[in-house]
Amino acid sequence: MNKKEYFFSLKKYYQRILLTVPLTVILSLNFNTSSAWAKDPFRVKNARDIGEHTEKAFKTIFIEGNYQTVKQELNQAEVKEPNEPLAHALLASLAYTEKDWQKVKQYADETLSSAQLLSKTDPVRGNLYLGVGHFLAGAYIYEKQGALPAINKLQQVFKYLDRAEDADPNDPELNLIKGYMDLLLAVNLPFSSPEQAIARFKAHAAPNYLVERGLAVAYRDLNDYNKALKYADLALKTAPENPEHYYLKGQILRQLGKQQNSVTILTEAIANFDLALAKSKQLPEFVLETLERERNSAQEKIVEIESGKS
Incomplete structure (x- = not known):
């Protein structure tokens, strides 16, 4: 890059x-x-x-x-x-x-x-x-x-x-903001190893809820969906009223459902997208655009699987 x-x-x-x-x-x-x-x-x-x-x-x-x-x-x-x-x-x-x-x-x-x-x-x-x-x-x-x-x-x-x-x-504030940048680079640069960035982020960034959310995003981008779900659920436990947390969980489930060709998982992804969309008035336009697009993508994948084309 x-x-x-x-x-x-x-x-x-x-x-x-x-x-x-x-x-x-x-x-x-x-x-x-x-x-x-x-x-x-x-x-x-x-x-x-x-x-x-x-x-x-x-x-x-x-x-x-x-x-x-x-x-x-x-x-x-x-x-x-x-x-x-x-x-x-x-x-x-x-x-x-x-x-x-x-x-x-x-x-x-x-x-x-x-x-x-x-x-x-x-x-x-x-x-x-x-x-x-x-x-x-x-x-x-x-x-x-x-x-x-x-x-x-x-x-x-x-x-x-x-x-x-x-x-x-x-300093936790520094490690939170800089840590997100480091994680972005670590998971996107070829031949990079994100383990060091993840370890430092876990050790020094705060507050915990944002660390959990950041780790969910990092593991999502590393295609480690089980770990990503673990941290997304922890973020939801701390701040269950935040619709973006349901959106993040829906993203992870959509990717996992596509990977496994699972209608059950994709249906759960749509349920989480819908929980986020229920509070659409709270969200900025740039979030809603991608949220709606990803929900539609999950629905289309279900149709594809059920039609036997996948």
């Missing part, structure tokens, strides 16, 4: 990195409720004050799986927590799903500005979101100018991720 192909793959996956996996909270984390730093969804030790409105937005998107009602909370975060780069990154990512390119650029710039300020006191999170901000800026450039001008942004992304890792290689 050359740089152009890498950027294209990573850009398409980026909205998953920010919108569907790394930026959320796990309800079972045992924070000290009297602490002034009780709004950190990633850390029990050395927790940061990420902010009330940003945290609530996390829950709305990633525990409830509701993308349509989150803007108001993020707008509050933008006003009341203006130095939190995560809020700006989420706003940029939502703008990306709506193809509002000027807002993507605006919030990418705000992510960079707030991350630069934060890097003076918190080199891990500051440099992490400098990397994220440059990636958002690169996604904007890609859409407006094409792949080649955007490739230079990759050097900035990796430079700041490396600086964050130098500051604390075991």
